Amino acid sequence: MENLLFLNIGVNEFFLLITVLFLCLIPLFLMVIAFVDLFRRDFKYNSLDRLLIGLLILFTPILGSLIYLITIRKHFQLKIPTY
Numbered sequence: 001m002e003n004l005l006f007l008n009i010g011v012n013e014f015f016l017l018i019t020v021l022f023l024c025l026i027p028l029f030l031m032v033i034a035f036v037d038l039f040r041r042d043f044k045y046n047s048l049d050r051l052l053i054g055l056l057i058l059f060t061p062i063l064g065s066l067i068y069l070i071t072i073r074k075h076f077q078l079k080i081p082t083y
Contacts, residue, residue, distance in 0.1 A: 030065035031057055038068065041076040049076075 009017070034057045043050040053072060056064040 027061035027065070030069075031061050034065040034068045037073055040078055041073065042079045043076060 035054070038050060038053060038057070041050075053068055057068055058064070
């Protein structure tokens with residue numbers, strides 16, 4: 001098997017590295033989507049809810065993001081921009 005000379009790793013290690021990188025990017029991508037949507041929602045009377053949901057997303061990235069995106073976000077309306 002050929003070595004990838006510029007990285008000094010073999011083909012198997014390269015594919016393992018790509019797989020691990022991909023598996024690390026999924027939670028990060030879900031967290032970013034959830035946080036962007038969280039700050040677009042209107043929490044006028046329940047500002048503590050935003051904090052608790054943000055902590056849920058931060059400390060359990062995959063499960064917290066999926067819980068928020070599938071169930072919780074339906075309960076809060078989008079902010080209406082005022083110009």
